[in-house]
Amino acid sequence: MDVIIIGAGAAGLMAAKKLCDAGLSVCILEARDRIGGRIHTITDLHADKSIEGGAEFIHGNLEVTLNLLKEAGIDKAEIQGDFWQVTNGQWTQENEFFKNTGTVIQQLQTIQQDISIDQFLKQFYAEEKYAGFRESMTSYVEGYYSGETKRTSAKAFLEEWLSEDKQQYRPAGGYGKMINYLAESCRKAGAQIHLSTVVKKIKWRKGHVEVTAKNGNCFIAAKVIITVPLGVWLTPDNAKAAIHYSPLLQAKKEAAKQMGFGAAIKILIEFKDRFWTDETIIQQTKTDTQNLYMVLSEMPVPTWWTTLPQQTNLLTGWLSGPQAESIKNEPDEEILQKALRSLSVIFTIDSNTLSDKMKWYKVFNWANDAFTCGSYSYSTTETINSKKILKEPVENTLFFAGEALYEGPETGTVEAALTSGVKVAAEVILA
Secondary structure, three states, X not given: OOEEEEOOEHHHHHHHHHHHHOOOOEEEEOOOOOOEOOOOEXXXXXXXXXXXXXXXXXXXXXXXXXXXXXXXOOOEEEOOOEEEEEEOOEEEOOOHHHHOHHHHHHHHOOOOOOOEHHHHHHHHOOOHHHHHHHHHHHHHHHHHOOOOOOOEEHXXXXXXXXXXXXXXXXXXXXXXXXXXXXXXXXXXXXXXXXXXXXXXXXXXEOOEEEEEEOOOOEEEEOEEEEOOOHHHHOOOOOOOOOOEEEOOOHHHHHHHHOOEEOOEEEEEEEEOOOHHHOHHHHHHXXXXXXXXXXEEOOOOOOEEEOOOOOOOOEEEXXXXXXXXXXXXXXXXXXXXXXXXXXXXXXXXXXXXXHHHHEEEEEEEEHHHOOOOOOOOEEOEOOHHHHHHHHHOOEOOOEEXXXXXXXXXXXXXXXXXXXXXXXXXXXXXHHO
């Protein structure tokens, strides 16, 4: 075997496809009983259409993602609809952070030495008149980037913000179609994909790797690519997903601790009807919610979105960063109750009425997932140097990839994972 790949997520499968195209023999070991990693498209839950438990959006006109979808013959649908902010029961399309982005960008551009977002706010927006703005920007950093403001890099935030594309899409039928295309391409080229194979030990020397799984199976190759999420690097040695390296890779483990990896919980609820478009809701909220796409609030589950332009009865709730971290060990039923209470306040509708309208729900608690241990990466003030250490190949034998090791502004995205997979495959081929 030429190459073993640990992880059948977007990075691992993309790397495998490129290696197979180059004529190398590849074996993929995946701890879960499915492929996709943090992409988890479900078509058999009770929903009329496929639903996304993990990655859902294409955040702009991203080259690698869109080219792969085109190659696979998968369409994309542009996001449509209205964004709303609900504060103290008042619906508005004004958001303190978005309203001030122009001045914030100018202020960020004056920073010479990198600081955290928390330091940035204290340095430039400490006055009482900016209280609402500080709260709004903190909510955005925690909710969108899944980061902690005390660790999130202000310079990286600026770079990512400037690269944001207003056009957002969903892959038609879900990201699962893309993942299945990659896996099928690999299998047709002779690659092996072993599911439910939890890697526990990687013993290596230059040009030779022995990978031992929890079930005792041993796999041998000349090279290995490790694509586990950053959260796995951060787990204690006795954790379910922890991998023991022999010889140790202590410098890489320490580097991982300096990088940011957030928490996220996604709650999907299908109702018997699109209650948020009812005339009674429109009257009570004094808002035309017929074209509602996303609503932001101060509730325990602060962010909700619909499936527009598709008109379905599904609402998706989202909380991330410290908010998700604080409740990650709560049972799904308690998280559901927080979600329903949040919707009750946002839409001024009785909680019991919402419960009666509910057809099914599903909580995707990525923060408490044994093989993710979080959500996705964000840039700290130490990320640039730490990432170089973590992604550096070892003896042209151990290689590393994943969305956290991507170098560019699309941090924490499927694009980041796919791009990392392409680059690591090229490194292996040239080694």
